[in-house]
Amino acid sequence: MGLTPVAPGMLAAVVTSLEMTTPPAADVAAKELSPLTLVRLESPTLDDYRALFRLVGADWLWFSRLVLDDAALDAIIGDPAVEIYAVRDAAGVNVGMLELDFREGATAELAFLGLASSLTGQGHGRWLMTRALALLWRPGVSRVWVHSCTLDHPAAIAFYRASGFTAFARALETFADPRLTGHLPRDAAPQVPIIA
Structure with missing residues (x-):
């Protein structure tokens, strides 16, 4: 019990994993809330994928895919079980x-879901979640899971719970600040101070 120091140049986050073991009731109204469209990228280039990942995740210090080398990232996004x-x-x-x-068979992961910060609070997230759940709950899937952390939007976990997910695990993650490693610009996520 107590505080655990975090070294300069590092960040720490509490990661919460959430799951859903039965499909939610259809939410037709949420599908109509947004003029946005969802387009499957069959074979995104590494640069296109990283640009999309940064667009959504820079404000929340998403770094996990940015620190992968080309081969490791291509193995994930090029896998036919990843959409x-x-x-x-x-x-x-x-x-x-x-x-x-969908690489784990009956367990499907909502690996990443997000919108540019300019769209926050306009109902588009509910629309996107409804679309995501409709795609995830396909024949053969009996469990859907997602994780969030304390660096995500402050309402993220409440949003997942309101969408039907239940928390089942929590862990502490420490990692090099991606703004100091050059994976994200130094002005990303100004709400999180840089301690070099």
């Missing part, structure tokens, strides 16, 4: 992403 979608606005501009991972 990547771009969320696009009416002009066809990417404004979000969805990544679904």
Whole structure:
């Protein structure tokens, strides 16, 4: 019990894993809340994927895919059991992403779900979650899970719980600050101070 120091140049986050073991009731109204579209990216280039990942995740210090070398990232996003979608606005501009991972058979992971911060609070997240759950709960899937951390949007865990997920595990993750390693710009996530 007590405080655990975090070394300069490092960050720490509490990661909460959540699961759903039965499909939620259909939420037709949420499908109609957004003028956005979801487009499957069959074979995204590494650069296109990383740009989409940064677009959504830089404000929340998403780093996990940015620190992978090309071969490791390609092994994930090139796997036929991993589905990547771009969320696009009416002009066809990417404004979000969805990544679904079916590599564990009956357990499907909502690996990444997010929108550009300019869309926060407009109901688009509910629309995107509804679409994600409809894609995840396919024949043969008996469990869907997701993880979030204390660096994500403050309402993320409440949003997942309102969507039907239940927390089942918590862990502490420490990692090098991606703004100091050059994986994200230094001005990313100004709400989290840099301690070099």
